[in-house]
Amino acid sequence: MTTNVLNVPAEVHGHGDTGTALRFITCGSVDDGKSTLIGRLLVDSKTVLQDQLAGVQRGGETDLALLTDGLSAEREQGITIDVAYRYFSTARRKFIIGDAPGHEQYTRNMVTAASAADAAVVLVDATKLPWAGEVPDGEIVQQDLLPQTRRHTLLCNLLRVQSIVFAVNKLDAMDDAEVAFERISTALNAFAEAANVEVAAIVPISALKGWNVATRHANWCNYEGPSLLELLEQLPVTEKDEAVPFAFPVQWVEKFSASADTSQGRRIFWGRVASGHVEPGQRVTVLPSKQTATVAQVLNHVRQQYAVHAGHSAGIVLDRELDVSRGDWLLEPEAFEPVREITATIAWLDDEPLVAGRVYWALQGHRWVKAKVARIIDRVNITTLGSEPATQLEANSIGDVVLSLQQPLAVLPFAKSRALGSLVLVDTASHKTSAAVLVQPSVTTN
Structure with missing residues (x-):
């Protein structure tokens, strides 16, 4: 069986930093069970009061998703629109958890949540992958993942989320959960390797029934690792940029x-x-x-x-x-050389495509400057994971661009500093957040 744990850190085995609250998000495709998973964590950690549980009863059963889906539109449509933050704790650790929307239209909300997260739990709905179940003998199994699973994983990796965990959900609904988990784990491992994404673990769960969420469900899916909550209790927090100049x-x-x-x-x-x-x-x-x-x-x-x-x-x-x-x-004096042109990877979040020549507001910290898109270098094909030439970037695309700034900014590559290597582009007319900008090493001219 393909390993379902790629890079579980030593902390998982009992030496983690449990004194600091862990900020993590749940993400993935629509209806993968993100809100239900958070509801299950809240219930099993005894964070939810009885009157709150009574308020989310539907037809005699508890709808765990309603514990986080607070907007009326979310309850009506059954989808998550805005990021909902919840707080809970166990005997070992405190948590700040964000429920990020899975719909492509709300990718900007997911990016906002991921930008400050220490860890990400990317849910994969086993029931949406037909090759994960039983297939006729001799039929070729195409082991590909949903686009949002790939996109959210790539965005978390770009945003330097330190620990990425895949949680394979709804395996209780599969005829052969062990086979399904093995095939999905194989696909996730292959994707992670091709995308150069380090993954902490791949965990089989049932958010609805609580299997492998807070406590281990023994002898299930041939998985012998920790439950999801046990894993989260031991994941490291993101270190602050202490070694970077002031x-x-x-x-x-x-x-x-x-x-x-x-x-x-x-x-x-x-x-x-x-x-x-x-x-x-x-x-x-x-x-x-x-x-x-x-x-x-x-x-x-x-x-x-x-x-x-x-x-x-x-x-x-x-x-x-x-x-x-x-x-x-x-x-810090002489530690930074402010620049007026930067090369950056951007996650394009606007509905209108990005084209060269457009001018936006760029926000770094609390400073606003005008930024012109001087050139679009390429974009990432989320299916092949390769770079391809591009003249524009459509909604939810990831690509590399060159930005010309009206005034110089002190920046560092995002890989070195989250704070100094990130900007936000805002449309000058609509004031909508248009892009998350991650500065690359070639921070070019003064």
Whole structure:
């Protein structure tokens, strides 16, 4: 039988970091059972109150999906539209879970959820793959996956989601669950290898019945690994960009106020440290003005004076007054060379195709600049996984482009820094989010 565990980290065997909450999402194709899986996790972890369970009864049975599908349109249509976040915990760990929509129309919502996730559970509905069940003797079995399964996996990989887990769902409805799981595992392994995607594990589950979700379902599908929840309890969280030079996007400028006693009458620049750390005595450069100053004080989120590290909120007081406003960046001097042209991989999320020459708003941190699509290099064929020439990118396409920026930005390749290597493109007329932008190593000219 093909292995159903590719790269289960050592943490799974009892040495994981369970002190930090794990942010994970469920994704995959429409009706694969994502909302039902989350409902099952909430129920089995005893997070749902009895009156909540009573409110999701349909025809005498519990509809677990309704525990996350809160919008009226979601309940009417039976699909997930917006990302629903839920919180639960076990004796070993706390979790923040996002239920991402599977419909192609709402891929932008899935990308938003994946961009901040430590792990992704990609569901695969065994009942939608006819080759997974019994086939007549001599018939060739075409082991291909649904487009959204492939697309969501590729997007999670592009967005540096650290742990990707495939959960093969609805195997309880198959005539021969063991054969179905073996064939699907083979297809997933082949796809992951071709796409260069590292997968933590492939787990057979029944979200409806709870098999292999919170507890192991013994002797099922010839699977001897941990249950899905046991696996999630041991997955590592994404490390912050601590080794990257200091970068800080200014979100809010607090003028002289009640905190003047701590800021000594100077303005406090609040935001979240994107990379590195900040402490008093540190020299910083302001982008775009390129003026320099020394950090006089650093306040944490409760206004105590501490050094603050990547991923945490901080208030920074400089030793002299500079013209700094929302959208500016405080940077380690000479650590970044701001550029006006970048090469990037983008996930195109707009309904209208992307064509060269169009101008969009680009958002990095809290800074808005105009960005022109100078050139479309290629796009990814999600079936063959190869690159092919392209003159435009249709909705939900993934491709490489060159962007020309109206003003320089300090960027790093996304593989090195999530915060400094990611931007969002927004349509200047409709204000719709058009693309997720991931900077590639060839961050070209100044």
